[in-house]
Amino acid sequence: MKLLNLLSWPYVRKHKLRTLLTLAGIVLGVAVFTGMHTANLTMQSAFQRTVDRIAGKAQLQVSAGETGFPEDVLERVQSLREVSAAAPVIEAALATPQGTLLVLGVDMTGDSSLREYNLEGDDEDVIDDPLIFLAQPDSMIVSKQFAARSGLGRGSKLALKTMGGQKTFIVRGVMKATGLATVFGGNLAIMDIYAAQAVFGRGRLFDRIDVGLSEGVSVREGAAKLQALLGPGFQVEQPQSRGAHFESMARGLTVSINLASLFALLIGVFIIYNSFSIAITQRRGEIGVLRALGASRGQVRGLFLLESVVLGVAGSLLGVAAGLALARGVVPGLAATLQDVFGHAVSASDITISPPLAAFSVFIGVMASLVGGYIPARSAASVDPVKALQKGRNQVLSEGENRWRRRAALICIALSAALIGFGDANAYFYPGYLSGIASLILLSPSMAMWLARALRPVLKTVWPVEGALAADSLIQAPRRTSATVTALMLSLALAVGFAGVSRGIYDSLIEWMRHTLNPDLYVSPSRSITAKTFRFPASMAGELRSLEGVEEVQPVRNARVMIGGEPVMAVSLDIGAIARRVRVKPVEGDRDEMVRLASEGQGVIISDNLSLMRGIHRGDILEIPSPRGLLKLPVLGSSVDYSDQQGSFLIDSKLFQRYWGDDTANLFRIHVKTGYSREKVRQRILKKWSGSHEIFVYTNEGIRDYILNLTGQWFGLTYIQLAVALIVAILGIVNTLTVSITDRRRELGVLQAVGGLRNQVRRTIWLEAVSIGVVGLVMGAGAGLVMIYFNLHMLHRDLGGLRLDFTVPYAFMAAMTPVVILCSFISALWPAESAVRASLVESLEYE
């Protein structure tokens, strides 16, 4: 501690900027980790909180995936002796100027046995007149918060978009801002469930039944009895299980957050490593004196490790604070993305701060700092007091050191190849992945050196003096350069890796859309095609068919069902009719046979990603829970289908209607007659239903753009992390250049003393920075290609079951080149100015 005070503290005070830059490396790494995980956690806990508060006293919930189920199920549930209360529920999310409003359709004649509606005022009446509330379908109860935001009170009118177009509701009650009313950030409204069925086009279906159990009946016993009564077509679960389903849906997001966080931290490690290596180089005289005075190697090593711990703690604490701020910024976008991609409305008015996550973030920040500081600390301990005053020696990486790294890298490459080649299990793949990344890191000093040497003649040809000096600086001080280059390489590899994957996904999506999304128009009841709030009645298909210019109408009903405990998208359509228009080459199975049998209801066609993720193949029996019982259907084959990240299956609409009792539609695919204007037909549809229905008519291009935008929105979250990773790497360049200038103060002084112009000095530093950028770019591009390979495998096996082609993101790489070079150049501006403004006398006296 004394040494820390005597030696480290004065150094920190003298090199405030560098300390700050080092700190920034940790701060940003930890901030990305904390921020993205907090945002993810916030979404999950907001969803769970909503579920819990809505569930009220319900101990169990009965559902049939997202499909809903016929009303008669309620009577069956209520008839069970073990059930003390069973209340049907419909949930819907409506867009309002005050944000998304969660509308809960409940049966007020008995719902209060499960939920408490604390109404405004002392009157215990839930509503002015419960009979009027039930008798009038325009009745609504709103939360106090929503009422305040919208300027509503009892008796106020509230205009909302419904299946039947814009409708005016009457506020017949205002709930106190506690308990249930706090759900969804207070944007909650309650209406009668039977009115909700009509308003949201749900037919005679309920979304779920909340169940309270009789006294003395355990949850396990109640669930078993209900499951036995209802059969395997229903899920009987505790409310908290819905959070797990949501989590499983957003798994892809969690994995990408973990990956980007890991890289951000890894990049941070290199920044710390770089800073400490530089500090040790600069303080080797000090270390030599310390050693000469009798300090042991262990004491010196301990001092530097302690420094890294102190820095790690400070940086991690700041990182956690910055991460929480980042989470606050990210959460609204994340909520919108989850709503758009999965059709699940989640409202998180504030972030969820998890003390264990914060503690873990500090822990990994400190560990990253320790890991980054370990090698420099070890090399500080090995400083020979005699050689301590010899300058420049420690900057050189010995050939032996490099050789050892190259050998280790080769071993890692071999190990990686062996592991990946050995088996397909995660136990082989992920260690293989890590070995591959380790080999890149180990090879980076050598590669940086080779590339710097290769750059030297080019630089020298263009700028004989400055170019040669800049290149020499990199070549002669590899320890200073290599960590920065590695950090840059890693951040660029991450970016290229993601870009490659996103390019692959875009290309595959475009190809899939080209084959399958070929109708001229799409009619949707919501702006978002993934939203499940509204559904069209079956009768609308006939009305659409009767419109002039409409050749064919194909209704589509999709909803997630639970297969093997995980949600899978059921896509119900007239398979025969679709197959006449869509010609997709199957991945497994014979197309004609698949179509024939599926349209006869003798099987299902599964998506390729479902096949890959669950290991389901042609000939297997898919057990699909439905309200009418377990539907066991053979898998007729598989084809590429991007309907859902968790996988999907096509089922003929006749079979779906029979088993789910649901003939509503989420979407109509419309083919326009030849010779008719698509736009005119579109206008005709809009005109016919405007005023009576909420309706959105997309053109073919419109729907494709919508899907691509949705994909872009998904990747947008990743880009934030990439940007932070890049900022960390750029900080590394600034750090390196600052040190480089300090190290070469004398050299630069001499250059000026012998007549070198200030511009030449500036240019030397600029060139050095740009060279680091170029070297990092080349290495990052190479490493990025390796990343694409691994990412594609990860997507294929664990995330979306996507079978994507290896695509080099040339456009992205081309766009990144000037960005990185420009960033490198900008990062050199201040160090260059500081170098030319340094006193010549002081510079010549330096060292």
Place this chain on the structure above:
Amino acid sequence: MSKWIAFLLASCALGQDPRQIVEEVQRRNRSTSQRYEGTLTVTSAKSRVTQKRWRYERMGSFGDSKAALRFLEPPEVKGVALLVHNHRDRSSDQWMWTPELQRDRRIALQDRSTRFFGTDFSFEDLEERDAGQFDYKLLGEEKLDGQMCWKLESRPRQTKRSQYTHSYLWVRQDLYVYVMVEGYKDQELLRRIAYRDYENVKGLWTARLLEVLDTKRRSRTTMKLEKLEYGVPMKDEDFTLQALRRPL
């Protein structure tokens, strides 16, 4: 004289058996059908008053009857109807019809404890209580509203789901009619129903005014029976869900 003595002896004998008292109440109130128009006045704890009118029709008698209740006023609830099928051995089946929605809904057994459409009655209070569904205990005799009454305790049998753990019934000794019923949950009084203004209509003593007090909410509902008739011809098909859908 002997006739008088015989009646007194019979009364004493009945008075000893609480079940027989209740059965006699039901026997004396038996009619093939009943129809009335009721005016419901709900006065909240804050003295806010709301009023509704309904028409009530019942066919059959205790434990085996069917009843239909249709709201006449205010205009927002006109046509809303409740159908009740009472059973001797189990709780009644109840359905509600809402004309604006053109939908019927079943009122679940669990929901019978909830208030009957904003009044102080619960759905359960509208059920006819067959004597066989309860155990009775004679607690003594009390004078209420100037009339000698038997005070009975009734407890629902296991098969019966009720919001009340027990109730106290006051039965007028001269007319065999209820004067007051108190429903308890454990030691807590939930609801008190007072029967007033008894009038003999076609040989049946009928309370023309019912007053319900919800002790928790401190609100009060009075129901006034008007246009009361007994023995009106009615058909089974008038007590179906289809019949409820007919406009008033």
